[in-house]
Amino acid sequence: MTISDEIVLYYNPMSRARVAHWMLEEVGAPYVLDLVRFDKQEHKSDKFLAINPMGKLPAMVHRGVVVTETAAICAYLADAFPKAGLAPAIHDAARGTYYRWLFFAAGCVEPAAIDKMLARPEVERTSTIGYGTYEDTMKTLERALTPGPYILGETFSAADVYIGGQLGYGLMMKSIEPRPAFVAYQSRLSQRPAFQRFMQHADKVTAELNATA
Ligand SMILES: N[C@@H](CCC(=O)N[C@@H](CS)C(=O)NCC(=O)O)C(=O)O
Structure with a gap:
């Protein structure tokens, strides 16, 4: 190479x-x-x-x-x-929030939405499933995006690109329900040049x- x-x-x-x-x-x-x-x-x-x-x-x-x-x-x-x-500086405390939601989107939102899309049966041992439950995951994401406009509040970051990608696909496939906060966020992101x-x-x-x- x-x-x-x-x-x-x-x-x-x-x-x-x-x-x-x-x-x-x-x-x-x-x-x-x-x-x-x-x-x-x-x-x-x-x-x-x-x-x-x-x-x-x-x-x-x-x-x-x-x-x-x-x-x-x-x-x-x-x-x-x-x-x-598109990322908080390495010693900025906001870096913690940035990592939190980036990893949450990859480790929780994605598998929760995919399990929903594939209609996988829910299991009882939610304590061993990284995302717990679909409902808790979506509620947590919704709260994190409220009031917005971005996951870090006023500042757009790479975490929004990734979360926006998850939400865009999930809303299209109906594996993520169209909660008003999700739809408004998605529509905001889609206006970016x-x-x-x-x-x-x-x-x-x-x-x-x-x-x-
Ligand atoms: N964990 C990977 C997932 C990548 C992935 O599953 N990509 C799919 C397309 S969206 C793929 O290449 N599938 C082809 C295959 O597995 O045969 C990521 O987040 O990038």
Whole structure:
């Protein structure tokens, strides 16, 4: 692997790589998208498995380092491009709040919403399930987003990109219920120019992929 400052995002518009793409637009760093086609099983090719043995998107390479996990990509980019101001400074106490909700979104909101989407049966031993219950998770997220406008209050951050990605997908798939705080937050985020740029591109590539599938 050559060590390069160029960011390469292994990408498909029908995947969580959308969130990483949105984050790249937010930080304003130069990047290239490397399309990985699911229909051609490119994500399970030897070439891609050498980058991410999970065979999953997104994966990003920057300065010779592979970053996977959408939340990690968001956090990494915020730190790598501090001029964008998308993470509280390392010694700022708000960093604790930022980490809290970023990790909560990855460790609790995502599995709660996926379990709901797949209609997995609820289990009794909620104390052993990281997210406890779906209801508690959504109530906690709703409270954290109230009054907003962002998860850190007045300041937009990389945590909003990740949480916004979770909520956008969850609301679309109906695995997250349209509580007013969620809908208002989502609509606020979708007005961001970076969000609109990535969406426009994602819609275009999705249409092209569907036309050639
Ligand atoms: N924990 C990973 C999940 C990545 C993931 O599951 N990606 C899906 C697309 S959204 C994927 O690549 N699935 C293809 C497969 O597993 O075959 C993250 O948060 O980035």
